[in-house]
Amino acid sequence: xxxIVGYIGPQQAAGxxxxxxxxxxxxxxxxxxxxxxxxxxxVVKKAGRVxxxxxxxxxxxxxKVGIGHTRWATHGPANDTNAHPHVSADGKVAVVHNGIVxxxxxxxxxxxxxxxELVSDTDTEVFAHLIGLSTADNLxxxxxxxxxxxxxxxxxxxxxxxxxxRMVVARNGSPLIVGVGDGEMYVASDLAAVVRHTTTVAxxxxxxxxxxxxxxxTTFRQDLTTTTTTAREVDVDPSAYEYGELADEPRMxxxxxxxxxxxxxxxxxxxxxxxxxxxxGGLNLDPRELRAIRRVKxxxxxxxxxxxxMGAGLIEELARIPADAEAASxxxxxxxxxxxxxxxxxxxQSGETIDTLLAVQEIRRKGGRVLGVVNVVGSAIxxxxxxxxYLHAGPEIAxxxxxxxxxxxVAFSLLALQLGRVxxxSIADGKRLISGLQALPTxxxxxxxxxxxLEEVAARLAEAESMFFVGRVRGYPVAREGAQKLKEISxxxxxxxxxxxxxxxxxxLISESVPTVAIVPQDELTDRNVAALHEISARRGPLxxxxxxxxxxxxxxxxxxxxxKNEVELDPILLTIPLQLIAFHAAKALGHDVDKxxxxxxxxxxx
Numbered sequence: 001x002x003x004i005v006g007y008i009g010p011q012q013a014a015g016x017x018x019x020x021x022x023x024x025x026x027x028x029x030x031x032x033x034x035x036x037x038x039x040x041x042x043v044v045k046k047a048g049r050v051x052x053x054x055x056x057x058x059x060x061x062x063x064k065v066g067i068g069h070t071r072w073a074t075h076g077p078a079n080d081t082n083a084h085p086h087v088s089a090d091g092k093v094a095v096v097h098n099g100i101v102x103x104x105x106x107x108x109x110x111x112x113x114x115x116x117e118l119v120s121d122t123d124t125e126v127f128a129h130l131i132g133l134s135t136a137d138n139l140x141x142x143x144x145x146x147x148x149x150x151x152x153x154x155x156x157x158x159x160x161x162x163x164x165x166r167m168v169v170a171r172n173g174s175p176l177i178v179g180v181g182d183g184e185m186y187v188a189s190d191l192a193a194v195v196r197h198t199t200t201v202a203x204x205x206x207x208x209x210x211x212x213x214x215x216x217x218t219t220f221r222q223d224l225t226t227t228t229t230t231a232r233e234v235d236v237d238p239s240a241y242e243y244g245e246l247a248d249e250p251r252m253x254x255x256x257x258x259x260x261x262x263x264x265x266x267x268x269x270x271x272x273x274x275x276x277x278x279x280x281g282g283l284n285l286d287p288r289e290l291r292a293i294r295r296v297k298x299x300x301x302x303x304x305x306x307x308x309x310m311g312a313g314l315i316e317e318l319a320r321i322p323a324d325a326e327a328a329s330x331x332x333x334x335x336x337x338x339x340x341x342x343x344x345x346x347x348x349q350s351g352e353t354i355d356t357l358l359a360v361q362e363i364r365r366k367g368g369r370v371l372g373v374v375n376v377v378g379s380a381i382x383x384x385x386x387x388x389x390y391l392h393a394g395p396e397i398a399x400x401x402x403x404x405x406x407x408x409x410v411a412f413s414l415l416a417l418q419l420g421r422v423x424x425x426s427i428a429d430g431k432r433l434i435s436g437l438q439a440l441p442t443x444x445x446x447x448x449x450x451x452x453x454l455e456e457v458a459a460r461l462a463e464a465e466s467m468f469f470v471g472r473v474r475g476y477p478v479a480r481e482g483a484q485k486l487k488e489i490s491x492x493x494x495x496x497x498x499x500x501x502x503x504x505x506x507x508x509l510i511s512e513s514v515p516t517v518a519i520v521p522q523d524e525l526t527d528r529n530v531a532a533l534h535e536i537s538a539r540r541g542p543l544x545x546x547x548x549x550x551x552x553x554x555x556x557x558x559x560x561x562x563x564x565k566n567e568v569e570l571d572p573i574l575l576t577i578p579l580q581l582i583a584f585h586a587a588k589a590l591g592h593d594v595d596k597x598x599x600x601x602x603x604x605x606x607x
Contacts, residue, residue: 009184076121276430351379
């Protein structure tokens with residue numbers, strides 16, 4: 001991984017490729033490179049940022065066919081040699097690749113025995129040599145020949161000097177789209193790379209390949225039988241991928257500020273005030289089928305997993321159905337029992353998270369019903385599930401998820417409301433929750449107005465090398481998400497615990513240099529939460545308390561962050577918002593690149 005872009009048409013390719021790569025920077029990467037096919041195949045690649053690659057391009061770099069890549073290291077360190085594209089020994093084949101070759105070690109050994117000199121540490125290089133050594137008559141067959149020897153996952157783009165009128169691309173477990181222009185064609189791993197030029201795209205399925213020329217594309221399988229994949233117009237506003245008025249601000253900050261409007265979009269047309277329920281037509285489940293559900297299992301990774309925990313608690317509260325969340329990355333490895341009356345829900349902003357996609361495939365293979373909660377129309381998970389809920393958060397570019405996460409919770413609120421109303425949730429409670437949902441945008445705006453105070457809190461926390469986040473029941477997944485945000489962009493160690501578990505071990509680490517961020521909503525556990533804060537304070541642990549104005553902290557010496565009170569079931573998402581700003585300002589105070597945290601990627605398409 002991490003980003004692929006390709007072009008074939010009447011224009012010079014180099015500028016279009018580097019522009020596309022710049023639009024994929026949000027995915028996280030450590031090097032970049034391009035290959036251009038003109039009178040000969042030329043390759044330039046560079047460790048560092050796309051701007052470093054642009055500076056390294058020679059003045060003569062002509063060609064109207066090309067591929068480019070931003071790499072996130074999986075095999076070998078980040079350096080010029082390991083950067084993509086990789087080239088065959090005869091210099092005729094260039095390859096870019098997202099994914100992992102599982103049998104790379106044995107293939108590298110076989111190639112070495114055959115006299116091929118391997119120049120990089122990567123798994124991807126084997127593709128270039130296997131294609132270059134193939135004796136097949138055409139590029140399509142050469143690529144298929146290579147793929148037949150490879151085990152693993154790939155989003156692959158190939159150009160060959162002997163076939164200058166085309167490129168061949170392939171997908172297996174890693175996203176790839178073909179964009180249709182006017183007399184020109186594009187290839188990308190993410191719509192962001194090509195959205196300025198076309199919004200008419202074809203999504204390749206796993207196991208599918210495509211031949212792309214300047215005038216069109218054809219799709220086929222590895223046995224060379226043709227398929228019928230077609231391009232469709234994607235309903236997306238290209239300007240949504242631009243920075244707009246806040247161009248000088250980190251994208252994470254602009255996405256935090258967009259949350260009031262993104263929540264409004266998520267709610268639009270989905271609330272039935274008359275009957276106190278939600279309408280989610282995309283579930284493809286009628287009331288009888290909804291009532292037949294006996295359990296809900298939510299699967300996600302990272303922040304999606306934590307918001308899944310919030311959603312599971314909400315579903316149990318409102319619908320009185322047993323519900324839990326599990327890390328999708330572990331799910332299929334324990335040979336899970338798939339129950340016919342369990343509703344499985346896969347959560348992923350990109351809809352391409354490989355661990356979550358593999359969990360979906362495991363559920364479907366065993367006959368289970370699975371819904372998707374995703375932000376990207378046409379993504380792999382969206383196409384693999386039985387139904388789902390689109391988040392309507394708009395493009396999320398920063399690696400650290402904010403507005404998409406908020407909309408995930410809104411989606412779970414709607415799902416819980418609909419499940420509850422077909423059971424025993426009263427119409428009065430349904431209307432109460434609808435009023436709470438409608439109040440969210442205004443309340444989020446109110447939290448955002450307290451940014452200056454949150455910046456002061458963040459500056460204090462940034463001084464600490466390590467800290468705790470704690471919460472109970474509804475507050476625990478909020479604490480987990482708060483710790484996640486802080487550590488992924490500020491690089492400070494942050495660990496989340498249930499407040500009740502502090503005295504069972506972690507309390508030993510409390511000291512003047514280890515602050516605690518406590519989630520203390522006004523609910524049935526407020527008194528117990530405040531009592532735990534006194535235990536921390538008695539051990540001189542600095543405190544930051546995210547709470548409601550009605551909560552009395554007494555004489556506690558603590559930095560207080562007040563959040564507007566909503567219905568108790570909806571409080572978790574409002575308690576999460578200030579933690580986003582705290583993480584943002586802590587990272588900024590430490591001088592970090594907030595949008596591109598080290599070692600992380602936006603769309604994780606390798607296991």
